[in-house]
Amino acid sequence: MASCPPRGRYAGHLMHVDPSTPVIVGVGQVTNRPGTEGDQGLTFRPEPVDLMVEAIERALEDCDGGSPGGPAPVGRRLLERLQSVRVVAPVTWEYVNPAELVATRMGREVPELMVTTPGGNSPQALVNATALAIARGDLEVALITGGDAGFTQTAAQRHPDRPVLPWTVQLVDTPEPLIFGTDLAPSTAAEEARGLDAPLHVYPLFEHAWRDQTGRTPNEHVEHLGTLWAGASQVAAGNPYAWLPAARSPEELVTVGDDNRMVAPPYRKLLCADNQVDQAAALLMCSAAEAEAAGVPRERWVFPLAGADAADHWFLSHRENFHSSPAIRLSGQAALTLLGITIDEVAHFDLYSCFPSAVEIASAELGMDPTTPFTVTGGMTFAGGPGFNYSSHGIATMVHTLRQDPGSIGLVTGVGFYLTRHSLGLYGTEPGPVRGGGVATADLPENIVMSDSGGFLYADPQRAVAALPQCAPDGDAEGEITVETYSIACGRDGTPERAVVAGRTPEGRRTWANVTDADQLNLLMTEEGCGRLGTLRPDGELDLS
Numbered sequence: 001m002a003s004c005p006p007r008g009r010y011a012g013h014l015m016h017v018d019p020s021t022p023v024i025v026g027v028g029q030v031t032n033r034p035g036t037e038g039d040q041g042l043t044f045r046p047e048p049v050d051l052m053v054e055a056i057e058r059a060l061e062d063c064d065g066g067s068p069g070g071p072a073p074v075g076r077r078l079l080e081r082l083q084s085v086r087v088v089a090p091v092t093w094e095y096v097n098p099a100e101l102v103a104t105r106m107g108r109e110v111p112e113l114m115v116t117t118p119g120g121n122s123p124q125a126l127v128n129a130t131a132l133a134i135a136r137g138d139l140e141v142a143l144i145t146g147g148d149a150g151f152t153q154t155a156a157q158r159h160p161d162r163p164v165l166p167w168t169v170q171l172v173d174t175p176e177p178l179i180f181g182t183d184l185a186p187s188t189a190a191e192e193a194r195g196l197d198a199p200l201h202v203y204p205l206f207e208h209a210w211r212d213q214t215g216r217t218p219n220e221h222v223e224h225l226g227t228l229w230a231g232a233s234q235v236a237a238g239n240p241y242a243w244l245p246a247a248r249s250p251e252e253l254v255t256v257g258d259d260n261r262m263v264a265p266p267y268r269k270l271l272c273a274d275n276q277v278d279q280a281a282a283l284l285m286c287s288a289a290e291a292e293a294a295g296v297p298r299e300r301w302v303f304p305l306a307g308a309d310a311a312d313h314w315f316l317s318h319r320e321n322f323h324s325s326p327a328i329r330l331s332g333q334a335a336l337t338l339l340g341i342t343i344d345e346v347a348h349f350d351l352y353s354c355f356p357s358a359v360e361i362a363s364a365e366l367g368m369d370p371t372t373p374f375t376v377t378g379g380m381t382f383a384g385g386p387g388f389n390y391s392s393h394g395i396a397t398m399v400h401t402l403r404q405d406p407g408s409i410g411l412v413t414g415v416g417f418y419l420t421r422h423s424l425g426l427y428g429t430e431p432g433p434v435r436g437g438g439v440a441t442a443d444l445p446e447n448i449v450m451s452d453s454g455g456f457l458y459a460d461p462q463r464a465v466a467a468l469p470q471c472a473p474d475g476d477a478e479g480e481i482t483v484e485t486y487s488i489a490c491g492r493d494g495t496p497e498r499a500v501v502a503g504r505t506p507e508g509r510r511t512w513a514n515v516t517d518a519d520q521l522n523l524l525m526t527e528e529g530c531g532r533l534g535t536l537r538p539d540g541e542l543d544l545s
Contacts, residue, residue: 017431019289020454022131023303024427025296026075026284027396028058029241031277031384034151042156047167048090049098051147051280053105059143059282063296077294078286081141084112086130086180088122088146091275091387092153096170097177102145116388117181119416120352121309122146123281123391124423126180128307128458130285135454140290146389147280154276186417188315190475194512194540195489195500196316199354200272202418204264204487205502206357209322211266212485212530222266225356226250229271229381232353236378241393243277243384262494264487265525273354273385281392283399287454288431302399305409305432306335306457307425310465316418317473317510322485322502327465328413329365330445331424334459337443338450339409339432343367346426347408348401350394352415353379362413376401376410388416395425402429431455474509481505481513481542483532488524496521501542503534513542520544 030051037044046054060075061068085099095101099113116122126144133139156163187196196202211221230250236242253260253270260268286294291301308331313319320326336343343366351362351374359374368374377383377397380390391414398410406429414423432455444450447464450457481503488499499515513536515521523529523544533545 017288018455019287020135020137021288021303021431022134022285022454022456023288023291023301024283024285024399025078025291025300026059026063027399028055028062028282029393029396030055030058030147030280031241031243032279033243041163042152042159043163043166045149045152045278047165048093048147048149048280049095049101049105049168051149051278052087052098052102052145052282055147055280055282056102056106056143056145059284063284063294063300065297065300074295075284078141078284078290079106079108081290082108082110082143083139084114084130084142085110086114086126086142086144087116088126088144088387088389088392089116089118090146090148092148092150093167095168096172096174099177100174101168101170113177114180115177117179117183118388119181119421120354120388120390121414121416121421121423122181122388123395124307124412124414124425125309127283127285127304127395127425128309128423129180131304131307131456132451132453132458134285134287135456137454141286143282143284144392145280145282146387146392148275148387148389149278150276150386151278184314186420188317190473190512191316194514195498196512199418200264200267201487201489201500202316203355203357204267205316205322205485206361206419207266207355208530209485210357210360213323218266218528222254223250225266225271226254228356228359229253229379231373232375232379233382235373235375236382239378239383239397241279241397242378242382243274243279244382245378256494261492262490264489267355270381271356273380275385275387277384277386279384279386279389279393281389281396283392283395299403301429302402303428303431304456305426305428306339306459307423308332308335308459308461309423310461311421312419312465313470314420316502317512318470320469320471323361325361325365325419325422326468327422327461328362328424330448330461330464331422331459332366334444334448334450334461335424335426335457338457338459339426341409345409346411347405348376348398348410349374350376350398350410350412352391352413353381354385354415358415358419361419398427402427432457471510474505474511477505477509477511478536478538481511481534481536483529483534483544484510486524486529488521496525499524501534503536503542511536514540515542515544
């Protein structure tokens with residue numbers, strides 16, 4: 001591949017690469033679409049760990065640009081040096097230790113076997129943690145992988161014969177893996193009691209609040225969503241790994257019909273992540289010294305330049321509002337500041353796209369031009385949303401994108417739970433500042449912890465986020481409240497069944513309410529709900545004015 005002049009202020013560092021600089025040298029993706037099993041039936045479709053192993057094989061081949069099924073000598077040399085297998089926990093099957101299964105299938109005894117806790121932030125957070133470990137000299141070669149088989153699992157459940165999938169069951173005495181991340185409940189008991197028990201019931205809260213913040217009418221906002229998601233579908237149409245690789249029109253995406261039912265206004269099915277996919281991805285990371293020793297061609301190297309991880313106030317009841325994310329804002333500011341660039345110098349993006357509100361809020365908090373394409377894959381509706389592992393595909397596709405645009409910078413985000421956990425990474429084909437390179441931290445927001453090791457820059461904004469204002473909840477509120485935002489759950493026929501309302505008391509405290517009356521639900525379906533007054537009854541029902 002011909003080299004291009006480096007772009008951006010960080011490009012002056014390319015003359016020296018610290019041997020401990022972390023680098024991604026191989027990526028692999030697998031999309032196993034319906035019908036690949038032929039006449040053999042669902043039980044012959046690969047299980048999640050099979051998909052992971054296939055993705056790893058492709059990542060090994062990718063190290064030297066070899067063709068699929070080739071010998072992959074460069075990747076095999078790195079495999080001999082493998083020290084850690086790090087697996088994003090599957091959703092569709094509960095293995096005791098999927099990292100051990102992966103290592104065994106690859107024929108390796110690996111010292112460290114790691115599995116994440118739940119969360120769509122996990123892939124990017126794993127890259128940040130792995131890059132730090134490599135930069136500090138604690139690790140030389142690591143594999144990150146993840147995969148899910150949601151299509152196969154759902155198809156088996158819906159099949160009239162209910163076939164039993166012969167997926168691997170590990171023995172109970174299988175050694176437990178090292179756990180990455182923390183496993184906390186995403187909601188309070190009071191939130192769950194009102195129906196905030198799944199992303200589909202929560203993200204409309206953000207969407208309505210964001211719409212209200214922009215001043216759009218409900219109809220104007222639906223048109224906006226169609227245009228936003230149509231752009232993603234056009235990207236997916238050019239992605240060979242996309243689950244739905246076809247461009248859609250804005251009208252098609254917002255028109256309610258048999259194949260695009262209303263699920264939770266304003267979300268139609270084609271505005272939501274598709275987790276009924278069979279996909280896997282793998283990333284092979286190592287130090288620059290190991291990459292050079294193994295003979296990875298320099299044009300295959302992509303550097304994790306800077307990263308950040310933070311969580312917003314954990315429970316929805318405590319968020320200051322539902323139209324912003326301080327954790328995304330501070331993570332982006334910190335990572336960009338450490339690298340010495342602005343958001344305008346980032347050429348390629350892949351924002352976590354479980355629902356439009358996640359993209360809209362992240363884009364605004366990062367200061368992006370709203371016309372900038374937000375995905376390199378096509379997003380989680382069209383490229384596919386395999387459990388917690390989507391961002392592995394975002395990173396793998398970003399690696400290919402940057403190789404084709406040398407000198408440019410890419411940004412990837414991951415989100416866990418309800419816009420709760422956030423992970424962010426900046427990537428490039430040239431290394432960032434080397435250790436002791438004089439990175440200025442004076443412009444960092446207060447209370448942000450920074451690490452600078454081996455050319456990888458890392459920021460931890462958690463203390464800064466925790467110091468920001470919180471809303472005080474009132475679980476015993478009655479009487480007049482003001483609707484802050486709301487979420488409506490619809491049946492399969494599109495009929496509204498229940499609404500969850502976030503309200504503010506006259507004292508400014510947050511309370512939760514339900515609307516189940518048909519006339520009141522139709523009012524929320526057809527008229528503006530944000531800012532409307534209502535009376536909260538002792539039983540938790542809200543009578544709208």
